[in-house]
Structures are given as structure tokens and as C-alpha cells.
Amino acid sequence: MVKEIFTDVVIAGTGGTGLSCAIVAAENNLKVIAIEKLPKIGGNTRISSGFFAVGTKEQQVEGLHLSTKEAIRQLNEYNHYLNNGPLTKRIVENAKPTLEAIEKWGMEIKLNPTSNTTQYAHKDNPYAGGSYHMYQNKDDSYERIKKNLEEKGVKFLFKTTMKDLVKDKDGLIKGIIAVDENGNEVKIYAKATLVATGGFGGNVQRVAKLMKTNRMRSLGVPSMGEGMTALENAGAVNIDSHALIHAAQLARSKVTQNTSKKHLAGFSDNPLTRLLLTPLMWVDPDGRRFTNEDTVYDTVLWANAGYNVGGMYYILVDTKTLNEYTRGTKLTVSKAGPGATDKPGDFVKLADEAVRLGTAFKGETLAKLAEKADMNLKNLETSVKTYNEAVKNKDDKEFAKKSNHLIYSVEEGPFYLLKAQVAYLGTVGGVRVDDHMRVLDKSFKTIKGLYAGGANAGGYYEGQSYPAYEGLASGFAWTSGRLAGLAIVSDLGD
Ligand SMILES: Cc1cc2nc3c(=O)[nH]c(=O)nc-3n(C[C@H](O)[C@H](O)[C@H](O)COP(=O)(O)OP(=O)(O)OC[C@H]3O[C@@H](n4cnc5c(N)ncnc54)[C@H](O)[C@@H]3O)c2cc1C
Known part of the structure; x- marks a missing residue:
């Protein structure tokens, strides 16, 4: 028998993207169901070491006075303007409040100053080497975030794998179809759907085909790309997925x-x-x-x-x-x-x-x-x-x-x-989104009710070349998740 659940927001994937969106939705008293194929939250974000942000209190303490304007300029140049300009600007500007939000919700952070960078080539650029906000005591930090979210009513369904999106007879997105650990189908109907399944780095055949070599080694959690495929089938355009x-x-x-x-x-x-x-x-x-x-x-x-x-x-x-x-x-x-x-x-x-x-x-x-x-x-x-x-x-x-x-x-x-x-380290890039993480179709129109972020969303990096700024992907995950959450709150209020 198919189990049916009704909620305001359904989130597939509980890495930085999914968690950050859940935080905003919970802060705004929306009902949230977050599904996760693994038995615990965090995904690749939990394995990652740190978060790119500029202008933070941690940097002020270190005497590092960095501007978002300069960070945006450097990222646009690094990406040869093949990145989405408005999205890049919003991510860089919202990295600081996102970092503050996740600290408030339980993440312990310590800045790695430029002088400590493990990438010696970054010693002369505080933007590349001094913006790395490192996660501390990760197991405790993630446990705190989970507990705080659960106390706010967020419901996690573990060992539950997204297979597809629910569409109504007019093709509108109405939630997620998943399978639980016993192989039973679960349909979660929602007013807003965030696909935050972290790309498809676990799908080595798909990565080999995309990158035109099978000689590289794959690291990270086994994200197979069901979320990405469902987004594409719903009319989203994968503009720049590539292996990180x-x-x-x-x-x-x-x-x-x-x-x-x-x-x-x-x-x-x-x-x-x-x-x-x-x-x-x-x-x-x-x-x-x-x-x-x-x-x-x-x-x-x-x-x-x-x-x-x-x-x-x-x-x-x-x-x-x-x-x-x-x-x-x-x-x-x-x-x-x-x-x-x-x-x-x-x-x-x-x-x-x-x-x-x-x-x-x-x-x-x-x-x-x-x-x-x-x-x-x-x-x-x-x-x-x-x-x-x-x-x-x-x-x-x-x-x-x-x-x-x-x-x-x-x-x-x-x-x-x-x-x-x-x-x-998995894949990054993905489907075209606007600067609020709403998924766009091939005509640049929003697909109503559908949001993507983190390693499922495109536009932050030039295809194939990940910018050498420490913590960029992990920071993008949390920050894009927060932007998706804010967009959902605003769209559901309209
Ligand atoms: C070893 C390693 C080190 C890294 N270090 C850094 C670093 O220091 N700095 C940096 O910026 N980036 C780093 N990265 C990259 C960065 O972690 C990722 O790009 C980023 O965390 C992706 O976030 P996300 O939320 O999109 O996905 P994830 O954090 O991977 O979360 C996706 C979640 O979705 C779940 N999932 C997948 N498929 C399904 C499905 N069908 N149904 C339900 N759930 C599903 C996964 O289990 C996972 O929990 C690292 C990655 C790895 C692997």
C-alpha cells in the first residue's frame, strides 16, 4: 500500500542544502518533512571541512576585512562570466547570515586564517585562503542541529530514497515519491518541494560519461542522481553538472x-x-x-x-x-x-x-x-x-x-x-535556477513549487572548473538552502 503524507514543505536530502532550508522553514513555522536515504543527516556536507564566507565576525576578529564586492568580482572573473551573476552575488552576500544561522542552530565554527591555509598557493589571497570557516566537533554539531530542528517540528524520514516528483494532472509539481527501507512507496504531498540530493557523484558510470574518463576516483556519499534526473524530467535544464x-x-x-x-x-x-x-x-x-x-x-x-x-x-x-x-x-x-x-x-x-x-x-x-x-x-x-x-x-x-x-x-x-x-568529491553544478533557487525551465520560466540547491543547482561555477576558493561548494550548499527556504516562505505567503 502506498503511504501518503501531507505537508507544507518536502525536502529530499539532508546535507547542508536541505538542513539550511529546513531551518528557515522551521523558523517560519512551516510543516517540514525531510527525507534522507542514509541513516543520518549531513551527506557530503558533513564530510566537508569548511564554509566560504566573507565579512564574518570570525574574520573581523582575525583582522581580515574582506568585501563581498571584491569576492563577487573575483568569482565572476575566475568563472569567465559563465556563472550566473545575480545568483553569485546573492550567494556571496548571504553567506554571512547563513553562517550565523547555522551557528545559532548548533554548528561550531572556527576560521582557518590565511596564514594557516593548507593550500600554499593561496597564501597571497585572503579570499581564496582566508574565507574557510571550518566546522568543529562535527558529530556533536550535526546532532545539535538535528535535535533543534526536531524540536521545532521538522520530521526526518531516514533510509528513505527519493525516486521521482509527484505531478498533478496539469503537470504541476506537488511533492516527492520515495521508497522506504522496506521497499514501500511513500508519497509526500507538499506545497513546496526542494530537491537537495547532492548531485550524482556516487554514480560513477554517469560521471565517467560526463567527464569522458573512468580513471578518476570517487569520494563521498553514494548520491546516485535520482533527484537530478527527476528535476530534468520535470523540465529543468542541467546547465553545468560536473565532477568536483x-x-x-x-x-x-x-x-x-x-x-x-x-x-x-x-x-x-x-x-x-x-x-x-x-x-x-x-x-x-x-x-x-x-x-x-x-x-x-x-x-x-x-x-x-x-x-x-x-x-x-x-x-x-x-x-x-x-x-x-x-x-x-x-x-x-x-x-x-x-x-x-x-x-x-x-x-x-x-x-x-x-x-x-x-x-x-x-x-x-x-x-x-x-x-x-x-x-x-x-x-x-x-x-x-x-x-x-x-x-x-x-x-x-x-x-x-x-x-x-x-x-x-x-x-x-x-x-x-x-x-x-x-x-x-561528488558532483557540483546542475539545473538552472534563479537567484532565489527556484528551478527554471528551458524558457527561463519558474517551475512552480520546485526548488533546487547545493550540488543539484547550476550557475555558481563555470562547467568543469571549480574555483579554487576554499569552502565554496560547502558554503554554496548551506547558503543556497537558506535562499530556497526564504523563497519558499515568500512564495507560500503570496
Ligand atoms: C571528502 C569530501 C570533502 C569535501 N570537502 C569540502 C570542503 O572542505 N569544502 C567545500 O566547499 N566542499 C567540500 N566538499 C564538497 C561539498 O561537501 C559538497 O559539494 C556539498 O556539501 C554538497 O551539499 P549538498 O547539500 O548539495 O549535498 P550533500 O551534502 O551531499 O547532501 C545530499 C544528501 O542527499 C542524500 N540523498 C542522495 N540521494 C538521495 C535520494 N535519492 N533520496 C534521499 N536522499 C538522497 C544524501 O545521502 C545526502 O545526505 C567535499 C566533499 C567530499 C566528498
Whole structure:
């Protein structure tokens, strides 16, 4: 039997977007049902570290006086004006009140000042590196938000998965069709529907098709995209969904947030991560060098460079370099993305183990190495020769890598290629919305009663390139959810 529920607002997905909308709706005494496929609230937002906002009290305390005007200008420029201007402006201007609202509802926040940024490339830009408001004591914070919302009457239905939208005979959106944990259909009729299911990063086939490579690694909660598909079927236009590509990992690194106490983001505590996180020599799968490796100091630029060669590349080192790394490296170890462990280790032994595990190749000569990795020898030899000249002359004529990063040449065999894979943190971008998060159809008309936000909404980032401003996606989730809530309150009052 189909269960039917009637409410003012139905929200699918309880990440930052859904929760923030629920807060506004609850503050305005609307009846809210929030469905969530997992057994707990938070989604990818709960895994994320921080929230981009400018002009906050936390920044004032640090003496950081940033303007929304300048933040909007930088974001528009970064996005080449392919972003939605009015939406960008509203999000940036509403980030501060949104942050204050979620703090009031239970989230503990601490600013990471520019001087502490883990992305060293951001040290000169407080907008990129000093706007990261980090969530503290996340489990307690989310529990407080849930409890406060429940006390205000918000009803959560866990292990309940949205499948589609309810449409009446005229095609108007009237709520959500979901399936509960026992496989029973639940129809939730509502005056307003927010689809906040966080994109489709768990649907690796869909991401591979969109991004034209299956070589990247997926992180995050398993959002399969039912919400996004339902939005598209309701006449919404997906303008810019793409994978949120972010840093790279050594192949087969253990991807688990439970190890996060071991080092920065918990991807692997193998000392070889220091090879991943220093600007050594990189080559594409056919042996060509392809970028200035100092992009490793910025998660986005680093991932973009790796994505450009199909999402997988190799770190090329010789035995002399490995022996030096056993003693220590002269290069600054990046803390971007996965972060590196500072555990000691014998790098030759560890690299040999990586070869045994199939995540690295080894060759006594470049010719043997190219054969093992099925790589074009001529490409590899040319790349190595040119790179060694750059190291010798402290002048990278190919990609202008900084001279102080041109330290380790590739000369003494055996040589090793270590496989690195770009990672993605779900998807971002999505359907076209107005600057109040109302979903628009192909004629730019609002689809009455339908709202989208967070990783389901388009217009905040240029397709495929996520701006390197820390906390942008997570901040967008909370702030767009709040804007959707405010729009719902206003639309239901009309
Ligand atoms: C490891 C990791 C680290 C990150 N770090 C950062 C960071 O530090 N800063 C930053 O800005 N961004 C970061 N991000 C990205 C950011 O977290 C997301 O872009 C953002 O949180 C998305 O918010 P959302 O509300 O749209 O979706 P989510 O927070 O993912 O919430 C969506 C919710 O919907 C649920 N759901 C999915 N499908 C259904 C369905 N059919 N029915 C019912 N429920 C469904 C999901 O279970 C989930 O709970 C990170 C992401 C990951 C994975």
C-alpha cells in the first residue's frame, strides 16, 4: 500500500542544502518533512571541512576585512562570466547570515586564517585562503542541529530514497515519491518541494560519461542522481553538472575518513604520499611531461592538470631521489588535498612494494620502464632529457615551474613510475535556477513549487572548473538552502 503524507514543505536530502532550508522553514513555522536515504543527516556536507564566507565576525576578529564586492568580482572573473551573476552575488552576500544561522542552530565554527591555509598557493589571497570557516566537533554539531530542528517540528524520514516528483494532472509539481527501507512507496504531498540530493557523484558510470574518463576516483556519499534526473524530467535544464575534481591520490591509497586522525585528510598514511605531494617530475600515461608540477600546492589546479591527461598520471623518480627522500626532501611537502604523512620510511623498499602491489612500475633503464608501463619510449626519453636540463639550469622552458622546485633530476636507475589518480568529491553544478533557487525551465520560466540547491543547482561555477576558493561548494550548499527556504516562505505567503 502506498503511504501518503501531507505537508507544507518536502525536502529530499539532508546535507547542508536541505538542513539550511529546513531551518528557515522551521523558523517560519512551516510543516517540514525531510527525507534522507542514509541513516543520518549531513551527506557530503558533513564530510566537508569548511564554509566560504566573507565579512564574518570570525574574520573581523582575525583582522581580515574582506568585501563581498571584491569576492563577487573575483568569482565572476575566475568563472569567465559563465556563472550566473545575480545568483553569485546573492550567494556571496548571504553567506554571512547563513553562517550565523547555522551557528545559532548548533554548528561550531572556527576560521582557518590565511596564514594557516593548507593550500600554499593561496597564501597571497585572503579570499581564496582566508574565507574557510571550518566546522568543529562535527558529530556533536550535526546532532545539535538535528535535535533543534526536531524540536521545532521538522520530521526526518531516514533510509528513505527519493525516486521521482509527484505531478498533478496539469503537470504541476506537488511533492516527492520515495521508497522506504522496506521497499514501500511513500508519497509526500507538499506545497513546496526542494530537491537537495547532492548531485550524482556516487554514480560513477554517469560521471565517467560526463567527464569522458573512468580513471578518476570517487569520494563521498553514494548520491546516485535520482533527484537530478527527476528535476530534468520535470523540465529543468542541467546547465553545468560536473565532477568536483580535487587533488590526486596514489593509486590504491586507503580512502577512508576514519583514518583522518592519522594525517590531514586520511587517504593514506604511507610515506610515499610525500612523493605525491611534492613537485617532482610528472608524465602522462604515454610518457610526456604535461604541466609545472607546482600546481600540487592548489587542490583545484593540481586536479585540473591531472584531469587534462585523463585523470591519471605518473610520478617519475630515480633511485637517487628515493634514497634522498628516505633522509628527507628539500621540497616543501604540500598539505593540499590528501595531505602527506611525516612517518619515516625506506623509500626504495616502499616503492618496490608499490611495484609488487601493481601501483607502480620499475625499470633498470628508461627503455625497460617504458616497456613495463606500455609507454612511448621516445616521449619518455625526451621528457626526461628536457626535464634534467631544466633542473641543471634552474630554468623550466616548457612549463615555467619555479626554479626552487627544480631540484631532483631523473638520472640513476632503477627508475620508478608511481601511479596517481585525480579524485572527485561528488558532483557540483546542475539545473538552472534563479537567484532565489527556484528551478527554471528551458524558457527561463519558474517551475512552480520546485526548488533546487547545493550540488543539484547550476550557475555558481563555470562547467568543469571549480574555483579554487576554499569552502565554496560547502558554503554554496548551506547558503543556497537558506535562499530556497526564504523563497519558499515568500512564495507560500503570496
Ligand atoms: C571528502 C569530501 C570533502 C569535501 N570537502 C569540502 C570542503 O572542505 N569544502 C567545500 O566547499 N566542499 C567540500 N566538499 C564538497 C561539498 O561537501 C559538497 O559539494 C556539498 O556539501 C554538497 O551539499 P549538498 O547539500 O548539495 O549535498 P550533500 O551534502 O551531499 O547532501 C545530499 C544528501 O542527499 C542524500 N540523498 C542522495 N540521494 C538521495 C535520494 N535519492 N533520496 C534521499 N536522499 C538522497 C544524501 O545521502 C545526502 O545526505 C567535499 C566533499 C567530499 C566528498
